[in-house]
Amino acid sequence: MPKLVADDIASLLRKRISSGEWQDAGRMPPERDLAVEFGVARNTVRRAVGFLEEDGTVVRHVGRGTFLATSNPSSMAAVVSRMEGTSPADMMEIRQLLEPAAASFAATNASASELNAVIEAHRIACEASDMPTFEHWDAEFHHRIFACSRNDFLKEIHNLMRILRNQAPWFEMKKRSFSEERRAIYCTEHQLVLDALMRRDPEGASRAMLAHLRTVERNLLGR
């Protein structure tokens, strides 16, 4: 049995909260009690509760206790937690909006060294012999294109999508849809995007990226 660390405690607490366990009054037990209950030191519980506090799940008051934050649907934390339920179909739709644009920006803005980074990611992905390595460098290829786009917000949105895509349901789905043949197709399509970037052809990069994402969508969603 793995030892409980602060992260574990935090996710246990989250579970209890979402199961509505101390919904009444919104008050959690004191840290000292939780420490006994989980069989860890109070310091550890404190760190765990600290995480919940950081993302706004919980509010603490000295002498009073720790309380569930009155859920504000428009808080960042709420938005992020709703995003975790994003469906692959919705995500692919948005990728098809954003990535062609990112590729187009990249064709205009990328510096030589940024472009080299993209090329390198493409090369490693093509040479990869196993699925996880390919997966990783495929994602990196896309990410590095966003990095060329000169729009920090766009970059961060892509980070968000990347994180969401690395969660459990996606992992299964990617594994299921992977095949050697498809990998080869992706490499070819990436190459087309790359060619357009190197030609400094925004229109072409956008088109090539869109075509690629359509392929990915088809494979992923089995349409």
Added chain:
Amino acid sequence: MPKLVADDIASLLRKRISSGEWQDAGRMPPERDLAVEFGVARNTVRRAVGFLEEDGTVVRHVGRGTFLATSNPSSMAAVVSRMEGTSPADMMEIRQLLEPAAASFAATNASASELNAVIEAHRIACEASDMPTFEHWDAEFHHRIFACSRNDFLKEIHNLMRILRNQAPWFEMKKRSFSEERRAIYCTEHQLVLDALMRRDPEGASRAMLAHLRTVERNLLGR
């Protein structure tokens, strides 16, 4: 059976990773345990894990363990906090990508009651007599269009943008660029978007929204 060398261990590990074996928490067992499990020296495991680290499959931290690189290197929270520094120019660029698409989706998908909600927001905004009220219902107008889009992820991205736009630097900027004349222009432009939605004309809605956002950008950034 041939003796196991570092390369063999590496590919065994890759298999386990891709089979999702330690997907939860993304943490691999400590090197010492792996060494026992595979029946080789820890040095050998170290080299093997070193390969995985080189190609980015895995990240190692002294005192913590070895983690699958796919499990967010940058956490959601970090992404969100970086987003708080988003510049108005970057944001407007992304709005011009997403909102026309949202309007287009809305033209195809909106139900009658959703459409009514958009109409109502538009009406109140037009009748508003002070800047904060107008501001609020203007935002609501845009938001309700996203709500019609039938893409939850898109909706949440818009929530994110909305929160960011309500922060200090934006508030100043919006106040500065506000004028009675501009308000009237916005109402006219909103009306055009609305007309297209009611005609169920995705193409037209997209165009009208883009035109509107170009106006907003010009006013906001003073270009």
Added chain:
DNA sequence: CTGGTCTGATCCAATGGTGAGCCAATACTA
């Protein structure tokens, strides 16, 4: 014999939990 690789062992340094103690804000009670 030589070069490459695994073994087993040892030490280092970073991370993070433990347990204990004290403070200050709040709530409860006499």
Added chain:
DNA sequence: TAGTATTGGCTCACCATTGGATCAGACCAG
């Protein structure tokens, strides 16, 4: 109103776990 108990905020020394690094020796193929 005053005193006491509860509760979160904070710090400290200590220690277990874990990856980082190195070394001498064994084994094997060429």
